[in-house]
Amino acid sequence: MQLTNRSKQVSNKEMTLAEKMYLPAVISGLAITIRHFFRKKPTIQYPEVKKYLGPIYRGHHILKRDEQGRERCTACGLCAVACPAEAISMVAAERKKGEEGLYREEKYAAVYEINMLRCIFCGLCEEACPKQAVYLRHDKMVPVFQERDEVIYGKDRLVEKMDDRYIRANNSEVKTTPTEPSLTRAAT
Amino acid sequence: MDLTVLLVKGLIILIIFAITLGIAAYSTYGERKVAAFLQDRIGPNRAGPWGLLQPLADGGKMFFKEDFIPSQASKWLFILGPCLAMLTALMSSAVIPFGDTIKFGNYAIPIQAIEINIGVLYIFGVVSLGVYGIMVGGWASNNKFSLLGAIRAASQNISYEIALGLSLIAILMMSGSLSLTAIINEQATFFEWNIFTQPLGFVIFLTCAFAECNRTPFDLPECETELVGGYHTEYSSMKLGFYLFAEYINMFVSSAFISALYFGGFHYPFMNEIGQALEKSLGAITGHNVATAIGVAAYFGKILFFIFFFMWVRWTVPRFRYDQLMNLGWKTFIPLAILNVVITGAGLLYNFKYATWLIAIVMIVLAVSSMSRAPKREIVPQRG
Numbered sequence: 001m002q003l004t005n006r007s008k009q010v011s012n013k014e015m016t017l018a019e020k021m022y023l024p025a026v027i028s029g030l031a032i033t034i035r036h037f038f039r040k041k042p043t044i045q046y047p048e049v050k051k052y053l054g055p056i057y058r059g060h061h062i063l064k065r066d067e068q069g070r071e072r073c074t075a076c077g078l079c080a081v082a083c084p085a086e087a088i089s090m091v092a093a094e095r096k097k098g099e100e101g102l103y104r105e106e107k108y109a110a111v112y113e114i115n116m117l118r119c120i121f122c123g124l125c126e127e128a129c130p131k132q133a134v135y136l137r138h139d140k141m142v143p144v145f146q147e148r149d150e151v152i153y154g155k156d157r158l159v160e161k162m163d164d165r166y167i168r169a170n171n172s173e174v175k176t177t178p179t180e181p182s183l184t185r186a187a188t
Numbered sequence: 189m190d191l192t193v194l195l196v197k198g199l200i201i202l203i204i205f206a207i208t209l210g211i212a213a214y215s216t217y218g219e220r221k222v223a224a225f226l227q228d229r230i231g232p233n234r235a236g237p238w239g240l241l242q243p244l245a246d247g248g249k250m251f252f253k254e255d256f257i258p259s260q261a262s263k264w265l266f267i268l269g270p271c272l273a274m275l276t277a278l279m280s281s282a283v284i285p286f287g288d289t290i291k292f293g294n295y296a297i298p299i300q301a302i303e304i305n306i307g308v309l310y311i312f313g314v315v316s317l318g319v320y321g322i323m324v325g326g327w328a329s330n331n332k333f334s335l336l337g338a339i340r341a342a343s344q345n346i347s348y349e350i351a352l353g354l355s356l357i358a359i360l361m362m363s364g365s366l367s368l369t370a371i372i373n374e375q376a377t378f379f380e381w382n383i384f385t386q387p388l389g390f391v392i393f394l395t396c397a398f399a400e401c402n403r404t405p406f407d408l409p410e411c412e413t414e415l416v417g418g419y420h421t422e423y424s425s426m427k428l429g430f431y432l433f434a435e436y437i438n439m440f441v442s443s444a445f446i447s448a449l450y451f452g453g454f455h456y457p458f459m460n461e462i463g464q465a466l467e468k469s470l471g472a473i474t475g476h477n478v479a480t481a482i483g484v485a486a487y488f489g490k491i492l493f494f495i496f497f498f499m500w501v502r503w504t505v506p507r508f509r510y511d512q513l514m515n516l517g518w519k520t521f522i523p524l525a526i527l528n529v530v531i532t533g534a535g536l537l538y539n540f541k542y543a544t545w546l547i548a549i550v551m552i553v554l555a556v557s558s559m560s561r562a563p564k565r566e567i568v569p570q571r572g
Binding site: 024034 | 225555
C-alpha cells in the first residue's frame with residue numbers, strides 16, 4: 001500500500017569514492033546554507049508589526065450599542081448558556097424611567113462579566129445572541145495580563161465606546177492595515 | 189628584563205585575556221545570530237541595539253539559575269570539571285602571536301603573551317589537557333549518560349589528536365621550528381602560505397580541529413537524542429555556562445591557531461610594500477606600529493572568519509555516527525596524514541614546496557573517475 005508518492009526506496013549500495021570523501025557533499029551543503037544567509041527573512045516583528053488576521057478572526061469581546069448609543073444587550077442569558085467554557089455571567093436589571101437613552105429594551109445587564117481565563121474564543125456567544133449585542137472583534141486581541149484580578153472583564157471593558165465604534169468588515173478591501181485602531185476606523 | 193618591558197608584557201597579557209573572553213562572549217551571540225540567518229530567521233534582537241546585550245543577559249540568567257549538585261556526585265570533582273575546562277581553554281591563547289612587534293623607544297615588544305620556541309608543543313599539551321575537564325565532569329556527575337558522553341569525548345579527542353599532530357608535522361618540517369612566530373614568518377609571501385603548500389594537511393587539520401573543539405559534526409559528547417545531554421547533563425547555572433563558554437574559547441583559540449598555521453597569521457598580501465610606505469610617510473617608529481596594527485587587524489579578520497566558518501559548518505552538516513567518526517579518524521585521516529608527511533619530505537628533498545598537491549590531484553582524479561563509473565542514479569519522481 002502506498003500512502004504518499006513521496007516514499008523513497010532505501011538503498012544499501014556501496015558509496016562511491018567521491019561520496020566516501022564527504023567533501024563534495026559538505027561543500028555543496030555549505031553553498032546551500034550560505035545562500036540562505038543572504039536571503040530576505042520572512043519574520044514578522046510581532047509586537048511592532050501586526051498582520052491582518054482576516055474578517056472572521058475571533059478576538060476581544062465587545063458589547064455593542066445601537067445607532068443611538070443604547071446598549072443592545074437584554075441580559076437574556078443565551079450567551080452564558082451557549083458558552084461551553086462557562087465564562088460569561090450576568091445580572092439582569094429592569095430599566096427605570098429616564099434610562100431609555102441608555103438601554104434599548106426594558107431589561108438590561110447590570111453586570112456583565114467574561115472570565116478571560118476561561119474563554120476559549122469559540123464564538124458561540126456571538127451566534128447565540130438574538131439581539132446582536134455581543135461580538136468578538138476581528139481586529140483586536142485580548143491583551144496579556146499578569147495579575148489574576150485583571151482577567152475578569154466587566155462592562156467597563158466590554159461595552160463599546162461611541163467615539164470608536166466597531167463594525168465588522170466583511171468586504172475584502174480591508175486587508176493589510178497593520179495596527180489595531182486604524183483598522184477599526186477604516187472599517188467604519 | 190627591564191621594568192618597562194615587564195609592564196608592557198603584563199598589559200599585553202591582560203589585553204589578550206580580555207579579548208579572548210570578549211570574543212568568546214560575543215561568539216555565543218554570533219552563534220545564535222548566524223544560526224538564525226542560515227535558517228531564514230532574525231535571531232536575538234531585543235536586548236540592546238540588534239540584540240548586542242544578549243551575552244550579558246545570558247550571563248545574568250546563568251548566574252541566577254539554581255546551582256545544583258547531585259547528591260551522589262563527587263562534589264569536588266564536580267566543581268573541578270568546569271574549572272579545568274575553562275582553565276585549559278584560557279591558557280592556550282598565551283603563545284599565539286597576534287601581531288608583529290610594537291616599537292617603543294629602543295624596545296621592540298612582540299604582541300604575544302609569552303615568546304617561547306616550543307609554542308606549538310605548548311598548545312598541543314594544553315589542548316590535550318582540555319579533555320580532562322569533560323572527563324572529570326562526566327565522571328563526577330555519577331550519571332551513566334554523562335559518563336558515556338565523557339568517554340566518547342575522551343576517545344574522540346585521543347583519536348583525532350594523532351591525525352592533528354601528524355598533519356602538523358608536515359608544516360613543522362617546512363618551517364623547521366616549533367615556534368609559532370617562526371611558522372608565521374615562514375609564510376611572509378602570499379603564495380607560500382601553508383594553505384597553498386599544504387592543502388591536504390589543511391583539510392585534515394581543520395576537520396581534526398572541529399573534533400577537538402567538540403563542534404558539530406563531531407559533537408558526539410553531547411547529543412541529546414542518544415545521551416540526554418551528554419557530559420554536562422547534570423550541570424546547571426554557571427557551571428554549565430563555563431563548559432559552554434570554554435567551548436567558545438576553544439573555538440577562538442583554534443581559529444587563531446588555524447590562521448597562524450595555514451593563513452599566514454598577521455601577514456597579508458603586499459605587507460612589506462605597505463609597511464615600507466608607512467615607515468617612509470609616518471617615520472620609522474610610528475609607521476612600524478601602524479603597520480603592526482594593520483597586521484593585527486588582518487589576523488583578527490582571519491580569526492573571525494574561521495569562527496564564522498565553525499558556525500557555518502555547525503548549521504550545515506549533521507552529526508556523524510560514532511563508528512563513522514572513528515573510521516574517519518583512524519582509517520582515513522591518520523594514513524592520509526602520514527602520506528602527507530612522506531610526500532612533503534620527498535618534496536623538501538628536491539626543494540619543491542608544492543609537492544602535496546600531488547595527493548590532492550590524485551584524489552580528485554580518483555573521485556571523478558569513481559563518480560563517472562558509478563551507476564546513474566534513478567530519477568525519482570518528485571511529489572506531484
